[in-house]
Amino acid sequence: MDNDAWIRPFRPGDETAMLMIHGRSIQAISETVYTRAELDSWNFGKDVEGYLSAMASGEVYHVAVSQDELAGFCGHKLHPDGWGEICGLYVDPGYQGRGLGKRLMANAEQMMRAAGRWRIWIEASLAALSFYEAGGYRVVEELTHTTRGGLPLAMRRVEKVLGQGI
Numbered sequence: 001m002d003n004d005a006w007i008r009p010f011r012p013g014d015e016t017a018m019l020m021i022h023g024r025s026i027q028a029i030s031e032t033v034y035t036r037a038e039l040d041s042w043n044f045g046k047d048v049e050g051y052l053s054a055m056a057s058g059e060v061y062h063v064a065v066s067q068d069e070l071a072g073f074c075g076h077k078l079h080p081d082g083w084g085e086i087c088g089l090y091v092d093p094g095y096q097g098r099g100l101g102k103r104l105m106a107n108a109e110q111m112m113r114a115a116g117r118w119r120i121w122i123e124a125s126l127a128a129l130s131f132y133e134a135g136g137y138r139v140v141e142e143l144t145h146t147t148r149g150g151l152p153l154a155m156r157r158v159e160k161v162l163g164q165g166i
Contacts, residue, residue, distance in 0.1 A: 005071060005100055007107045010061035015048040017070035018063070021092045022046060028093040029127045034153065041149030051075075059087050062107050064100040071095035074104035076112060084112030084120045089128070105135055113162050121159045132158045 026043045034042070054075060055061065064072040072091035078084055086108050091101045112120060123143060124132050133139075137158035144152045 005064050005066035005095075005098070005103070007062050007064055007103055010055070010063060010073075014061070014063055014070060014073070015051045018051055018061070018073045018090075019046060019048050021070060021072060022088075022090050024093055025090040028096075029125070033127045034125075038147070038151050038153055041147040041151035042153060044147065044149030046148065054087065060111065062104065062111075064091065064095070064104055066095060066098075066100070072100045072104055074108050076108040078112065078115050078117055082117065082119065084108075084115070084117035086120060086122045101131060102135065109160075109162060118162045119159065120162065121157060124156050124158050126154055126156065129156055129158070136160050 023043050023046060026039055029039055031039070051061065059075045059077045061073055061075045063070050070092075072089070072095060074089040075087040076084060077087055086105065089101060089104055089108075091104070109120060120137075121140075122132060122137065123145065124137070129139070137160045139156045140159050141157040143155040143157055145155045147153055
């Protein structure tokens with residue numbers, strides 16, 4: 001557990017570090033889960049404008065900071081149908097295994113619960129599936145996501161009902 005790390009809201013300028021973390025996280029995924037071509041296609045064409053555009057459409061980002069540098073981030077969104085969505089959660093490979101992903105997920109869940117969302121869904125990569133299942137999410141659907149590079153990626157829609165009154 002990284003006890004010196006903290007979670008804070010996105011600040012202008014964080015998007016560059018987020019882009020680097022996002023890319024390194026994807027590239028670190030084992031080729032037993034996705035092929036190198038699939039990983040490269042997933043990573044293709046990302047830029048800082050993507051995060052800014054997502055925020056303009058309602059996505060909220062929080063970042064994990066450790067040793068005075070960004071170590072991970074999580075984006076979530078509130079939907080008008082009463083659902084909340086974790087849109088992405090990435091921890092830099094050098095910080096993985098320290099509990100930062102769990103803390104980012106718990107923070108997003110807390111924010112959505114405070115906004116009245118008791119049901120959350122995620123389009124999870126196969127690489128992250130066991131992480132989300134350990135956090136109480138269950139697979140409800142098999143999906144295929146077309147990456148920015150044009151290749152299909154196998155994904156899973158996972159859902160969780162948050163405890164009310166917690």
